[in-house]
Each structure stands twice: as C-alpha cells, then as structure tokens.
Amino acid sequence: MTPDLSAQHRVFAAAEKLAADRRDQRELWSRGFTRRRFLAGAGMAAAAALGSQLVTTRYAYAVPGTTDGRVLVVVFLRGGFDGLAAVVPAGDPDYAAARPAIGVPDSVLLPLDRGFGLHPALAPLHPFWTSRQLAFVHAVGGPNISRSHFQAQDQVERGVDAAEARTGWLERALEQSGPGTTFRATTEGVRTPMSLAGASGVVSLRGVDSVALYRKSERVVTALRELYTGLDLLSAEQVPVALQLLEEATALQDTPYKPAATYPEGGFGAALSDVARLVKSGTGLRVATVDVGGWDLHTAAGSAEGGNMTDQLTDLGASLAAFAQDLGKVLGQVTVLTMSEFGRRVAENGSGGTDHGHGNAMMLLGGSVAGGAVYGAWPGLGSGALVDGDLAGVNDYRDVLFEVANAQLGLGSVDAVFPQHQYAPLGLVH
Amino acid sequence: MDVEATARPESRPGLTRRQAVVTLGVVAAGSAAAVAVVAANSTPPAKLRMPSSSTLLSADLLLHLARRASFGLTPGLAAEISEQGPEEWLESQLDPDGVDDPVLDDLLTGYPLIGKSVEELRALSTTEWRAASDELVEATLARQLWSRRQLFEIMVDFWSNHFNVTTPLRATLTAKPVEDATVIRRHALGTFENLLLADAQSPAMLIHLGNAESRGDDPNENYGRELLELHTVGVEAGYTEDDVRDSAYALTGWGVGDDGLFAFSADAHYTGPLQVMSWSAANAESADGLAVGTDYLRHLAYHKSTARHLSHKLAVRFVSDDPPETLVDSLAASFLAAGTAIVPWLRTLFSSPEFAASTGQKVRRPLEDVVASVRALGIGPPPADRTSGIEALLERSRALGQAPLGAGAPTGYPDVEAGWLSTSAVLGRWNVHRLLTTGSFDDFDYPGLVATVQSVEPETQGELVDGLCLMLTGQTFQRSHRRALLTFLDADEDTPYDEDAVSGRLPDLFALILDSPYHLLR
Numbered sequence: 001m002t003p004d005l006s007a008q009h010r011v012f013a014a015a016e017k018l019a020a021d022r023r024d025q026r027e028l029w030s031r032g033f034t035r036r037r038f039l040a041g042a043g044m045a046a047a048a049a050l051g052s053q054l055v056t057t058r059y060a061y062a063v064p065g066t067t068d069g070r071v072l073v074v075v076f077l078r079g080g081f082d083g084l085a086a087v088v089p090a091g092d093p094d095y096a097a098a099r100p101a102i103g104v105p106d107s108v109l110l111p112l113d114r115g116f117g118l119h120p121a122l123a124p125l126h127p128f129w130t131s132r133q134l135a136f137v138h139a140v141g142g143p144n145i146s147r148s149h150f151q152a153q154d155q156v157e158r159g160v161d162a163a164e165a166r167t168g169w170l171e172r173a174l175e176q177s178g179p180g181t182t183f184r185a186t187t188e189g190v191r192t193p194m195s196l197a198g199a200s201g202v203v204s205l206r207g208v209d210s211v212a213l214y215r216k217s218e219r220v221v222t223a224l225r226e227l228y229t230g231l232d233l234l235s236a237e238q239v240p241v242a243l244q245l246l247e248e249a250t251a252l253q254d255t256p257y258k259p260a261a262t263y264p265e266g267g268f269g270a271a272l273s274d275v276a277r278l279v280k281s282g283t284g285l286r287v288a289t290v291d292v293g294g295w296d297l298h299t300a301a302g303s304a305e306g307g308n309m310t311d312q313l314t315d316l317g318a319s320l321a322a323f324a325q326d327l328g329k330v331l332g333q334v335t336v337l338t339m340s341e342f343g344r345r346v347a348e349n350g351s352g353g354t355d356h357g358h359g360n361a362m363m364l365l366g367g368s369v370a371g372g373a374v375y376g377a378w379p380g381l382g383s384g385a386l387v388d389g390d391l392a393g394v395n396d397y398r399d400v401l402f403e404v405a406n407a408q409l410g411l412g413s414v415d416a417v418f419p420q421h422q423y424a425p426l427g428l429v430h
Numbered sequence: 431m432d433v434e435a436t437a438r439p440e441s442r443p444g445l446t447r448r449q450a451v452v453t454l455g456v457v458a459a460g461s462a463a464a465v466a467v468v469a470a471n472s473t474p475p476a477k478l479r480m481p482s483s484s485t486l487l488s489a490d491l492l493l494h495l496a497r498r499a500s501f502g503l504t505p506g507l508a509a510e511i512s513e514q515g516p517e518e519w520l521e522s523q524l525d526p527d528g529v530d531d532p533v534l535d536d537l538l539t540g541y542p543l544i545g546k547s548v549e550e551l552r553a554l555s556t557t558e559w560r561a562a563s564d565e566l567v568e569a570t571l572a573r574q575l576w577s578r579r580q581l582f583e584i585m586v587d588f589w590s591n592h593f594n595v596t597t598p599l600r601a602t603l604t605a606k607p608v609e610d611a612t613v614i615r616r617h618a619l620g621t622f623e624n625l626l627l628a629d630a631q632s633p634a635m636l637i638h639l640g641n642a643e644s645r646g647d648d649p650n651e652n653y654g655r656e657l658l659e660l661h662t663v664g665v666e667a668g669y670t671e672d673d674v675r676d677s678a679y680a681l682t683g684w685g686v687g688d689d690g691l692f693a694f695s696a697d698a699h700y701t702g703p704l705q706v707m708s709w710s711a712a713n714a715e716s717a718d719g720l721a722v723g724t725d726y727l728r729h730l731a732y733h734k735s736t737a738r739h740l741s742h743k744l745a746v747r748f749v750s751d752d753p754p755e756t757l758v759d760s761l762a763a764s765f766l767a768a769g770t771a772i773v774p775w776l777r778t779l780f781s782s783p784e785f786a787a788s789t790g791q792k793v794r795r796p797l798e799d800v801v802a803s804v805r806a807l808g809i810g811p812p813p814a815d816r817t818s819g820i821e822a823l824l825e826r827s828r829a830l831g832q833a834p835l836g837a838g839a840p841t842g843y844p845d846v847e848a849g850w851l852s853t854s855a856v857l858g859r860w861n862v863h864r865l866l867t868t869g870s871f872d873d874f875d876y877p878g879l880v881a882t883v884q885s886v887e888p889e890t891q892g893e894l895v896d897g898l899c900l901m902l903t904g905q906t907f908q909r910s911h912r913r914a915l916l917t918f919l920d921a922d923e924d925t926p927y928d929e930d931a932v933s934g935r936l937p938d939l940f941a942l943i944l945d946s947p948y949h950l951l952r
Contacts, residue, residue, distance in 0.1 A: 078838075078839070079839070146665070147655070147671065147674070148655070148659050148665055149839060149840070149841065150659070150665075150839075150841050151659075151665055187852075189831075190829070190830060190831035190852055190854055190855055190858075191831050191849070191850060191851075191852050191855070192851050192852055197848060197851065202851075202853075203853050204852040204853050204854045204855070205853065205854045206829070206854055210854070211854070211857065212857065212861070213857055213860060213861065214860075214861050214864040214865070215864050215868075215937065215938055215941075217938075219918055219938075220918070220938055220942065222914075222917070222918075223914045223915065223917065223918040223942050224860070224942070224945060226910065226911070226913075226914035226917075227911050227914050227942065227945065227946045227947065228947065229910070230910065231485070231486070231947055232485065233793070233947065234793075234847055234848060234851060235793050235847060235850075235851065235856075235947075235950060236947065237851075238851055238852065238853055238856045239856060241853050242853040242854075242856040242857055245853050245857075246857065293838055293839075296652075298639075298640045298650055298652045299640050299643060299650065349644075349648060349649065349650045349651075350643060350644060350645045350647070350648025350649060350650055351640055351643035351644070351650045353640070353650070355650065355651050355652065356651075356655070388671055
C-alpha cells in the first residue's frame with residue numbers, strides 16, 4: 001500500500017511533538033518527579049526504562065496499519081469467577097452430578113459451539129456471539145496460581161513469579177507500547193490494580209465528572225506542585241499526574257456528553273459508561289481497567305432461575321452489552337477481556353455455593369476478537385480429568401492476555417511482557 | 431536527591447504556642463496515674479529511643495510517637511504527651527481502662543445500639559438491625575477521631591482488619607456489632623490466643639466465612655483456609671491443599687444457633703484422623719469436635735509461623751512497609767515468650783531501634799489522612815444528638831476507598847503505600863481538607879481559623895506560615911516548601927502580617943498544609 005503523504009506528514013509532526021514532550025518530561029524528572037524506589041527490585045523492573053513510560057499531554061496520531069487508537073479494556077472479576085456457571089458444558093453428566101442444586105440445566109442454556117451453552121442471565125451478550133464479536137476461552141489456568149484470593153490475584157496480575165518481577169503485566173505491556181496521553185492508562189475505581197501498580201502516570205478516577213478540586217485556583221495548583229517537588233516518594237509521583245488529570249477532565253466536563261445506550265444501575269455499568277466516554281472523546285485511552293467484585297459465592301449461589309449468581313451475571317452481561325451498544329462502530333477499535341484469580345470447584349459445597357477452584361473461563365468482546373467460538377483445549381469434568389476436584393487449567397492465561405493485548409497495543413516481544421513463557425497463541429484475534 | 435542542608439526542618443522543643451491553643455480540654459489529668467498491669471503484661475515499660483530524622487520530618491520523639499501511636503496529633507495531645515512524658519503516656523495508652531474519655535463517652539450516647547446484646551438486637555425490627563451496623567461504622571470513625579484511648583483504637587482497627595468481617599453486610603448486621611464489643615475490643619490488648627478463640631466462636635466470623643454452614647459430609651472450606659492464610663500462620667508457612675481441607679474439617683460443627691449465638695453441632699462435625707502441618711488429632715467422636723477445634727486453634731495461636739506472620743504485620747503497621755527482619759525476629763520472640771500477650775509485644779516494638787529509625791517511613795492511608803486532618807485542626811465532635819456531620823465524613827472516606835470496617839475482601843485493607851496509589855484519592859484527600867477548613871461538616875466544633883491564627887500571634891507572614899505549620903504538623907517546613915506557602919500568600923518572609931490581606935486565603939492555606947507531605951507522612 002502506498003502511504004498517504006498527508007498521513008505521513010501528520011505522523012512526523014506527531015513524532016516531533018512526542019520527542020519534545022519527552023524532553024520536557026525528562027526535565028521534570030530531573031527536578032524531582034522521581035524514579036520509583038519501591039518497585040525497582042528484580043532485573044526486569046530496573047530495566048523498565050522510565051523514558052518510554054512517560055506520559056505526554058498530546059495524542060499519538062493513529063498510524064495506518066498499526067494498533068494506534070486501539071483500546072484494551074481489562075475487567076477483573078474479583079473473588080473467583082465461576083466459569084462453569086457462565087459457560088456450561090451442556091449435557092455433561094459429570095457436571096449435572098457435581099452440581100445438583102446450582103447447575104444450570106441444558107434447557108435454559110443459550111447455544112454456543114463445541115457443546116457449550118451460555119447462562120441465560122448473559123443473554124444480552126448472545127447477539128454479539130452471533131455477530132462474531134464475542135468469544136470465550138475455557139479451562140484457563142496457569143502455573144503457581146494458588147487457591148488463595150490474595151496470592152492468586154497477585155500472581156495473575158503480575159503474570160510472573162514474584163521472584164522474577166514485582167511489576168504488573170499491564171505495566172510491562174504499556175512499557176512496550178510506548179508513550180501516550182494522560183488518559184493512556186486509566187483505572188475506573190479508587191485504587192490502581194496490581195497489574196498497573198508500578199506504571200507511571202496511571203490515572204484512576206470514578207468517572208470523569210467526579211474529577212474536581214474544590215476552591216481550585218491557579219495559585220493553589222502552583223503551591224501544590226511545589227509542595228510535591230523534589231520528593232523521593234511514590235505518593236508524590238501521583239501529584240503531577242493528578243493535576244494534569246484535573247486540567248484535562250475539567251475540559252472534558254465542559255463538553256456535553258450523553259451515552260448512546262442505557263446502562264444498568266450500579267458501579268460496573270457506570271464504570272463502563274465512563275470508559276466509553278473516554279474512548280469516544282478521543283482522549284488517547286489505550287488501556288482501561290475495571291474491577292467487579294462479589295464473585296466469591298461460597299454460599300447461596302442460587303439457581304439459573306434466580307439468586308446471587310444470576311444477579312451477578314445479569315449485571316455483568318447487561319453492562320457489557322450496553323458498553324458494546326454505546327460504542328457502536330467504535331467497538332471495532334476496542335476489545336474487552338474478563339479475567340479472575342481462579343475458577344470454582346466443580347462440585348458445589350454444603351452451602352449451595354462453590355469453594356475455590358482453578359480452571360476458569362475468560363470472555364472476549366470487541367474489535368479484534370475472532371468471535372463466535374469457544375477456544376482452548378477442553379479436559380472435561382470426568383473424575384480422572386480433575387485436579388484436586390477442580391477443572392484443569394490446560395490453557396495458559398498468559399497466552400490469552402498476550403494475544404489480545406498484542407492485537408490492541410502492538411507489543412511485539414512476548415519476553416518483555418511474560419518472560420520465560422513459551423507463548424502459544426490460540427488464534428483468538430483477527 | 432538535593433536537600434537544602436540549611437533548610438532542614440527544625441525541631442522545636444517547646445510547644446508553647448501549641449499549648450496556647452489547646453481546644454479539646456484534654457490536658458492530661460497528671461502523670462501520677464498508676465498504670466495497672468495484669469500478670470500477662472508485666473514486662474517492663476517500653477524504653478523509648480531518640481528517633482531519627484528523615485528527609486522531611488524532624489527527629490522528635492513526641493512527634494514520632496504521636497504519629498504512630500495515635501491517629502494524629504491534636505493540639506491537646508501534644509500538650510498531654512509533653513506533660514506526661516512520652517514513656518509514661520505510652521504506658522497509659524497500653525492500659526486504656528485507666529484513661530478517662532468523657533468527651534467520647536458523651537458522644538457515644540448518640541449510638542445506643544452498639545452496646546446491645548444479640549438477644550436485645552434480635553428483638554428489634556430489621557430496620558434497626560441495619561441501624562446497628564451503621565452505628566458501629568460511624569462510632570468506629572468517631573472513636574478514631576476523638577477517643578483519648580488512641581493506641582487502643584489503633585489496635586482495634588488492626589485486629590478488625592485482621593479478622594475482617596465486611597460491614598455492613600446483610601448476613602451479619604446484628605452479629606458484627608456484638609463481635610466488635612465482645613471479641614475485638616475485649617481482646618485487642620489481651621492475648622492473641624484468646625482473641626483467636628473468641629473470633630472462631632463469633633457468629634459474625636462464622637457466618638461471614640461460611641463455617642456456620644460447613645458440615646462434615648459437605649464442608650465449606652472458606653473459613654478453614656482463611657484461618658491459615660490470613661488469621662494465623664500465613665501463606666508462607668507452606669501448607670498444602672490437604673491441610674486446608676483438614677483445617678476446614680477440624681472446625682465443622684462450629685456454627686450459630688437459632689438464638690444467634692455460637693453453637694457446636696456434633697451432628698455436623700466430621701470424624702476421622704486430621705492432620706494440618708505438624709498438628710494432628712484422632713478426632714474419633716463427633717462429640718469431641720469442640721475440644722478438637724479448640725486444640726487446633728491453640729496450636730495455631732502459638733505456631734512459630736503465626737508469630738512471624740503477625741509480627742511482620744504489626745511492624746508494617748507501626749514501622750515501615752518493608753520492615754527489617756531483625757525487628758520481625760525480635761517481635762516474634764516476644765510474642766511467643768509472653769504467651770501471645772499483646773501489650774508486651776507492643777512494648778518490644780516501641781522500644782526497638784528499628785522503630786526509632788523509622789521516622790517518616792509510613793504514609794497515611796486515605797482514612798488515616800481524613801482522621802488526622804480533623805485532629806490536626808483541633809476540630810471537636812458534634813453533640814451526640816446531631817451526628818450527621820460524622821455520617822458525611824464517613825461517606826467521604828468511603829468514596830476514598832476506605833470506610834471503617836468496610837474492606838470487601840477477607841484480607842482487609844492493605845497497610846502499605848503501594849496499595850493506595852491513586853490520582854482520584856489524591857484529589858479526594860485534598861477536597862476533604864478543604865471541606866474541613868471551610869467548616870462543611872454540620873455541627874462539628876470548629877475552633878475557627880482566625881482564632882487559631884491569632885493564637886500564633888504572628889508579626890510577619892513568615893511567622894504566620896511557620897506557626898501554622900507547627901500547629902498542624904508539629905514542625906516547620908523546609909525552605910522550598912515554606913517558600914511555596916509564602917508565594918501563595920504573595921508574601922515574603924518579612925512581610926508584616928496583615929490579617930485583612932490573608933483572611934480570605936486562610937481556608938486554602940490551612941488546607942495546603944494538610945495537603946503537604948508533612949501531613950501525608952506518619
């Protein structure tokens with residue numbers, strides 16, 4: 001393809017601006033916007049050259065044939081998602097026997113492929129399966145994922161053993177994808193997740209409209225900046241980012257905005273609605289993270305007709321469907337993936353719930369996804385196939401993360417994101 | 431990093447200006463109050479060492495102690511520690527029953543449900559059940575803000591977080607307030623052994639982590655797992671999934687009766703040999719289930735891994751995010767030597783050279799920032815019948831991600847700086863500072879910014895800035911930060927103080943001091 005000269009011209013101009021921004025940022029560092037001391041542990045963290053992580057205030061223009069302008073949305077289902085409730089092996093006698101009270105009966109499942117069926121509470125997502133924008137990977141697991149919430153979340157959000165690196169997988173992915181705008185990496189929520197915890201310039205917010213400083217004045221902002229200059233303190237690094245966010249969010253607030261879909265009430269829908277706003281407003285968002293809690297259903301998960309699991313899945317499905325509808329054509333640039341720390345035990349427990357397990361299902365929705373398929377080897381639920389009573393995690397979560405993140409962010413090197421992992425793509429993306 | 435050597439913060443030995451603005455009327459009753467110690471706590475009083483300075487914070491024993499053993503300096507607290515002497519003050523804090531607390535006692539009359547028994551609460555309507563949990567959360571905040579038993583409240587917070595039962599939750603609306611009074615508060619400065627045993631029989635915990643429904647023929651292993659991972663030995667102890675299963679089996683039958691109280695049900699208890707790491711039991715008769723479970727919990731309470739796990743956690747609370755191994759070792763030894771008694775453990779901590787060397791190594795979490803800000807400004811509580819301001823402040827801390835007792839996961843809230851990095855929290859904290867300096871929380875007892883400035887008696891703008899920094903953070907700021915505040919006032923150091931010129935800027939000036947790293951660090 002012959003490059004469009006005007007596009008090339010724009011790219012050169014953008015590159016010059018980026019270089020200038022990076023010079024400014026270096027100067028900022030030298031004045032005390034300091035390097036992280038806490039996370040600089042093992043070799044990889046030290047190798048995370050900060051220069052390329054710096055946040056610019058200008059957009060990188062979309063380069064044709066690249067991943068520029070694409071967005072990765074990572075939804076973390078905290079507490080241990082029950083993949084066997086969402087994506088059900090229909091007609092499997094082992095499943096029915098293991099879950100007499102909480103199992104989803106075949107009669108209510110929505111058809112997927114390879115004999116799997118979708119929980120009816122996720123029905124709003126089924127049209128995206130039909131339009132090949134929705135896919136699943138089942139029996140996902142990985143090494144050193146324990147059945148402890150804390151340890152397993154820590155493991156999958158880092159994506160490497162603690163001895164190798166203390167950085168998060170998204171932090172390393174961003175490092176590969178290069179600099180970006182203030183909103184480049186955005187967390188919807190009050191705390192930055194482990195996957196991004198060490199990255200510079202991560203913005204966290206609870207909706208663009210909530211970003212404010214009371215009694216804001218130039219004079220106060222100047223004083224705040226000076227009070228936090230020259231400190232070797234992780235918290236101090238948040239200050240210039242927060243002030244930049246304040247400035248840009250205020251500008252966004254001045255532009256009237258209305259979502260193009262109705263989201264369910266509640267935190268998850270509100271968070272996704274805000275992500276859609278950032279995408280549509282051209283903020284340069286590349287990675288967004290959203291957390292959804294409430295999945296640790298040891299007790300009273302309920303049945304497909306109603307109960308806690310149905311409620312949880314209803315909110316999940318309706319919110320994601322609203323997000324996809326809200327984005328419309330722009331969904332082509334955006335890919336959502338869901339992940340969790342571990343799956344649930346195959347057999348239900350004495351409290352009508354499930355205990356901590358291992359193998360799990362991940363959901364993929366959006367532009368890059370080769371949808372309409374359930375991916376991954378399926379080990380089955382026969383007693384010989386289970387590992388300590390759990391679905392075997394025969395498909396490595398890092399293969400899924402890398403394949404999708406690479407499609408959205410253009411990462412190139414697997415080693416830089418998941419070192420010492422033998423990457424085996426599943427063919428999830430176009 | 432460049433630190434202007436001449437601009438090191440000064441340590442001011444005399445806190446006379448501060449004493450002039452004592453607003454809470456909590457000047458010490460006198461240091462002569464004898465400290466009664468129970469037998470388990472009869473180790474010698476803590477011997478405090480002169481602390482180090484840090485890049486920003488001065489070397490000052492009073493300030494270091496106040497930042498760590500209280501939720502933040504108040505004008506009254508500084509006077510109190512100063513008059514009593516730091517070591518005597520610390521000993522009195524370790525015997526909270528001996529500390530009278532009239533202001534708080536009065537305020538707590540506004541929360542009548544938190545002292546009630548399970549029986550009394552269950553006789554009320556379900557609306558009042560919810561109110562009981564809401565009262566507990568608000569009262570927890572109120573106690574952190576205004577109780578004089580500050581170290582006790584810190585340990586209540588520590589153990590509540592350790593044995594986290596997310597509050598409010600529908601299943602434990604009445605059980606949690608009772609647990610707070612009869613388990614956490616009762617044993618917060620007692621022994622860990624008693625605390626663990628009481629917690630394992632508390633309906634709030636048994637319901638929250640599903641043990642109440644765990645049966646020998648169909649166990650729910652949630653509590654059995656968290657007991658090992660979170661409450662006792664910690665995941666580093668290296669137990670297996672088989673250990674987790676037997677941990678759950680050992681406590682099957684420990685549940686809650688129809689009356690809402692702890693009940694052991696032999697029918698639900700698993701029988702058969704059990705092994706969890708080095709502990710084992712024949713467990714042949716279901717009727718022995720209470721004794722077997724108790725033996726198992728005692729074993730865990732005294733386990734070496736428990737001593738290290740808890741000691742590391744205590745050191746993270748009081749010393750640094752990455753505490754020295756030497757400290758963890760000596761704390762673990764102290765914990766076991768004193769039969770898991772908590773007061774001697776704390777004495778070891780406060781006496782340690784590692785504690786003294788840790789000035790400025792902790793960062794206030796969002797709730798701690800909110801509480802310390804109210805305290806620094808010398809703001810007193812509202813009348814007991816008008817507590818909506820406390821509720822509003824609670825909502826603010828919830829929006830910052832740290833409502834009292836509100837951690838969503840059994841892990842509790844993280845206690846390290848890296849767990850709280852967030853741009854929205856940065857702005858959120860600053861906004862709370864502004865709401866406080868503009869008097870936005872209804873019926874709080876605000877001393878008034880102008881009155882506070884007048885007590886400083888500044889002659890120049892430089893003296894104004896120094897005096898306010900000293901009052902709010904206990905020390906003056908280094909040169910560049912001092913200059914930032916003077917620039918904010920359009921002033922030089924020697925510009926004569928002009929009340930008319932600054933009065934409109936006082937809410938922001940006070941807020942900026944609270945926004946600063948000198949307040950952020952503890």
